[in-house]
Structures are given as C-alpha cells and as structure tokens.
Amino acid sequence: MASTRNSSSLELPPVDLNQRIGVLTRREVEGRLLAPLLAGLGREFGAERVLRVTRAAIVAIARRQGPELAKAMGGNSLATFRESLIHWKKVQAAMAD
Numbered sequence: 001m002a003s004t005r006n007s008s009s010l011e012l013p014p015v016d017l018n019q020r021i022g023v024l025t026r027r028e029v030e031g032r033l034l035a036p037l038l039a040g041l042g043r044e045f046g047a048e049r050v051l052r053v054t055r056a057a058i059v060a061i062a063r064r065q066g067p068e069l070a071k072a073m074g075g076n077s078l079a080t081f082r083e084s085l086i087h088w089k090k091v092q093a094a095m096a097d
Contacts, residue, residue, distance in 0.1 A: 016072065022090030 017026055041050045070076035073084045
C-alpha cells in the first residue's frame with residue numbers, strides 16, 4: 001500500500017498511548033526500535049550527521065507533544081503532573097504480575 005504522505009507529515013501515535021501502556025513501556029519500545037535503526041543509519045551516512053538530525057527531530061516532537069499531553073492531562077500544573085504519574089507507574093504494575 002503506497003502512501004502519499006512525506007516524512008515531515010508522519011503522524012505520531014495518539015496522546016493517550018501513555019495512558020494505555022505507560023510512559024516507561026512506550027519509551028522502552030521506542031528505544032529498542034530506534035537504537036538499531038540509528039546505528040545502521042550512522043554506519044551508512046555518518047554517526048554525527050544522523051545524531052544531529054535525530055536530535056532535532058526529537059526536540060521538535062517533544063515541543064509538539066508537551067502541549068498535547070498537558071491538554072490531555074487537564075493542565076500543566078504540579079497537581080496535574082502528580083496525577084499523571086499513574087501513567088509512569090503502569091510499567092511497574094505490569095512487571096509485578
């Protein structure tokens with residue numbers, strides 16, 4: 001199935017992914033996929049160049065996801081942050097089973 005979207009318009013997973021699987025689990029999966037991909041791209045195109053582009057992309061993603069996450073959590077206060085910690089702890093509950 002061919003896609004007509006370009007790489008700058010790729011959509012990210014929904015914001016509620018953190019609530020569904022937990023932040024740490026999400027980051028672990030992302031890291032396990034990204035690390036070997038970046039290593040391969042680094043061998044092909046040069047590690048410094050690949051890491052520079054990756055760093056810029058991750059910063060742009062974080063800047064876009066921050067406001068989205070704050071909106072999904074109901075605000076950006078310390079109280080709403082404290083309430084959102086439940087989504088970080090999901091991985092701990094899953095590991096305890």
